[in-house]
Amino acid sequence: MVPRIGPEAFYSQAEITAIGSYVPDNRLTNDDLSAMVETSDEWIVRRTGIHERRIAGPREFSSHLAIQAVRNLIDRYGRNPADIDAVIVATTTPDHFFPSVASRVQQAFGIESALAFDLNAACAGFVSALQTANGLILTGAYRKILVVGTETLSKITNYTDRSTCILFGDGAGAVLLERTEHGAFLASHAVTEGEGGIQVYAAGLSAELDGQPLDGDGKIVQNGREVYKWAVSTIPEGMKRLLEKAGMTAADLDWFVPHSANLRMIEAICERLGFPFERSLHSAGPYGNTSAASIPLALDLAVSEGKLKKGHRLALYGFGSGLTQAGLLLEWRLDG
Structure with a gap:
């Protein structure tokens, strides 16, 4: 309950x-x-x-x-x-x-x-x-x-x-x-760790970040090992803080919808959170990592597959370059 x-x-x-x-x-x-x-x-x-x-x-x-x-x-x-x-x-x-x-x-x-x-x-x-x-x-x-x-x-x-x-x-x-008269958003959480910005970037007008030269000529550069370690070690804690704001635990969720960066990363996050990977929604398999588009794509895939039902409680959690993370708890009100 x-x-x-x-x-x-x-x-x-x-x-x-x-x-x-x-x-x-x-x-x-x-x-x-x-x-x-x-x-x-x-x-x-x-x-x-x-x-x-x-x-x-x-x-x-x-x-x-x-x-x-x-x-x-x-x-x-x-x-x-x-x-x-x-x-x-x-x-x-x-x-x-x-x-x-x-x-x-x-x-x-x-x-x-x-x-x-x-x-x-x-x-x-x-x-x-x-x-x-x-x-x-x-x-x-x-x-x-x-x-x-x-x-x-x-x-x-x-x-x-x-x-x-x-x-x-x-x-x-x-x-x-x-x-609407009765809102569906239940809790919100965000963290930014700008000191980690050098771990994943695409250079723009400046050729350096925090005094360090940038590579890639405007293409994506990522220290995959460090980003993976950061996500797996910090996202479960961020999720717990998000849930605490609503007086909930992971067991109260119907679905966890993380940024679809990498399914192995999501598996590791779910394991540390104590949440079944099978109850996560993602879009990486057919679409890869689509950054800001990955969560809405995952939601719409779940709608089309009949997984996401009216009344389900979801935790959306985006994370990546910045290093940034943002979470939102909400109740799904769409019929399909």
């Missing part, structure tokens, strides 16, 4: 009322990668659980994926874009420095009088965007906010680097967050 939520919990009057997703048609399989670098399907699956990933076309960018995901949401749930009053897009791979991807989404659907901005919290981006959207709804100034996670990581992936090119793919997921 789920305990009554205590007064210290993070309350809101918002809930997810629609969801959509989109991935490019082009597949990059493990066998395809084995022709590019020294690897194999068996090696990749054993270490990551990834079977393939989707790759955007040469003229297909994060805004295009985001727009298609929102269109999927609108078509499935019959939502009117004119009712939306804010658009938040979580991405690390915007089409341009500016204008924002969010402004491209606003334009595509003719949304008037809308706040629109991008948010970069890397793999924690989608959860951070939900937290931000929830806060805006709490102010009373906004009622319907579109939250999108979209990435074209293939455009910043070095396909000669075996340690990173096997991981990353492209995709987008979108949800509509609406103000």
Whole structure:
């Protein structure tokens, strides 16, 4: 039995009322990668659980994926874009420095009088965007906010680097967050450890970070061993703190939805958390690591497979470059 939520919990009057997703048609399989670098399907699956990933076309960018995901949401749930009053897009791979991807989404659907901005919290981006959207709804100034996670990581992936090119793919997921009488968000948690930023990055205008020169020429560089150690040692504790804020334990959850970085990492986190891996939702197998898009893609896969039901309690937990982590407890209110 789920305990009554205590007064210290993070309350809101918002809930997810629609969801959509989109991935490019082009597949990059493990066998395809084995022709590019020294690897194999068996090696990749054993270490990551990834079977393939989707790759955007040469003229297909994060805004295009985001727009298609929102269109999927609108078509499935019959939502009117004119009712939306804010658009938040979580991405690390915007089409341009500016204008924002969010402004491209606003334009595509003719949304008037809308706040629109991008948010970069890397793999924690989608959860951070939900937290931000929830806060805006709490102010009373906004009622319907579109939250999108979209990435074209293939455009910043070095396909000669075996340690990173096997991981990353492209995709987008979108949800509509609406103000309601009885909110579905139960608790929130976030931690940032900027001193770990050097462990995973893509260099931009600056060629150094904390006095250290950056490699990669703008492509993803990751110290996989250190990132793995950080995630496995800190995420279970972060999850426990998130659950404590709502007076819950892991046993009260129906599903754990972590960032789909690597299924072996998720297995290790679940083991330390004392939570069955079988009750985690992820998207890494068919789509790879899609950063800010991985959690909404996992949610929509679970909806399409009939796993995610109305009334289920979920813990969303994003983590990655920054080093950042962001968690959110919520009740699922969609019928399917």
